[in-house]
Amino acid sequence: MTTPFGSYELTRFPADPRDRLRAWDAADEYLLRHLDAGTGERGPVDLAGAGQITVFGDRWGALATALAAHRPTQITDSALTRAATEANLARAGAAEGTVTLLTTQDAPPQRIDVLLVRVPKSLALLEDQLLRLAPHVHAGTVVVGTGMVKEIHTSTLNLFERILGPTRTSLAEKKARLIFCTPDPAVIAAASAAAPAGGGWPLTYTLDRDAGSGAGLTAVNHAGIFCADRLDVGTRFFLQSIPTNTDGARVVDLGCGNGVVGTAVAVADPDAEVVFADESYQAVASARATYEANVRHGRRDRAEFLVGDGLSMLPAGSVDLVLCNPPFHSHQATTDATALRMFAQSRRALRPGGELWIVANRHLGYHTHLRRLFGNSEVAASEPRFVVLRAVKQEKRPRPM
Structure with a gap:
């Protein structure tokens, strides 16, 4: 320049x-x-x-x-x-x-x-x-x-x-x-x-009964969060599909926004350890407030809040489940670069057998990228506009002698 x-x-x-x-x-x-x-x-x-x-x-x-x-x-x-x-x-x-x-x-x-x-x-x-x-x-x-x-x-x-x-x-x-x-x-x-x-922020609303595992949760949103006054349709569909019986797993809400996805897991499984990660300071502040509004005080030590470059701050092989509603914009530009980076970071952070679940617009074709990265991808749920995809990190096979 x-x-x-x-x-x-x-x-x-x-x-x-x-x-x-x-x-x-x-x-x-x-x-x-x-x-x-x-x-x-x-x-x-x-x-x-x-x-x-x-x-x-x-x-x-x-x-x-x-x-x-x-x-x-x-x-x-x-x-x-x-x-x-x-x-x-x-x-x-x-x-x-x-x-x-x-x-x-x-x-x-x-x-x-x-x-x-x-x-x-x-x-x-x-x-x-x-x-x-x-x-x-x-x-x-x-x-x-x-x-x-x-x-x-x-x-x-x-x-x-x-x-x-x-x-x-x-x-x-x-x-x-x-x-x-x-x-x-x-x-x-x-x-x-x-x-x-506070200028009217943060804004708070309650998720309705059609929000799947998020029904009844209180969502807290600081200014700048996507769909701050209501649950967006992609996340709503995701909450109807994500696994919540995690058996005390280490779970990441990647690109967490207001944190309703990770909080839904924490409420359903109090033994789960949930990591909320986003590049937005406003988003992570929202996720923390959402979590604290819904999770009883005694379990708040089971959550971690990270602002930064996705999962780059987590050790390799340290996560059991990643849940992600990836963006396809960077400021005003339309790009899949952020989503693809999230997928690669997820594969690195997951333990063998760990799973990445994403929700995305069907036309984005993310199943192709997941198959290239993970060697597999399956449709966990679908409707005309959105699809929920699941990919599993496979065990490394020893090389033949």
Whole structure:
């Protein structure tokens, strides 16, 4: 990526030379050009004397890396983004600690003088974070958002205007657009007063009787979780099919979201040891809250909550059962790379005889990938739109002498 601040070799995480998706896009470049040129209604932005710079929503660390000399704070919901940022900063020669790395669950900086927002896919997450950040900006704070044209809607602009102050957009360049917002203390005060406690999050609902092994569970969702106000149809079908008589097994809810799948196992088998794993800090916080809302206090030591790159943190051969509803998007891009990585990690983490169960849209054809990895795959349940697949890690056979 070539910018007014320098040229950088950036990669996504985990780095894969076969991955054709870039670690930056035209929206990142447009924002960086703007910061250098100082265009817009507020005139030049002197980053050297700007004070505290906060970057929210940076996809793979492109913005934080380019602005590293100004010691910004990055706020992200993604452990993969955080890992990519650390790798990209190291590759750029930035000293450790140059960029302060925070998660969406952490307290924001006390005072924010420049707020840069890479518009996230989730409107709920944007609203949640703007409400959290608003008390820390002031009338002189420079607020600039960026995103591809298809990511910025009237509802996006309305959030900036309702929570921070008057908002307008730039002309489009290379299908990217900027958002300029002028903080108004009166607007910020009114938005904060009108917002329910915690901005209305986390959101809680009860799973109905058609939710299979999840029926009656309380689901707790922080902002940004997929289908936060209801059980999505894929997970509903999965809960009607997963094994819950696990006989004290070590079970992983991989890509756990709000954790209802793993919690259903924990409730059905109090002796099960359940690991909730996701790359989203919001998701793992939700899974922890869901588990604690449904599992009696005496068994809470049977759960583990991991934020990071799937099952890479678990020892090989340490798991009996993996349950997974894999995503087929990475931000706005449609890709099966994440799902295939989850399958490979599952095979590594499973003990011989251990099983991977997944639910997916039928048209994705994941049975082919599972057969290639595991040597087997069978349909455990199916309906017109979704299929539940089961693969078993086979015992290694000794090589003939």
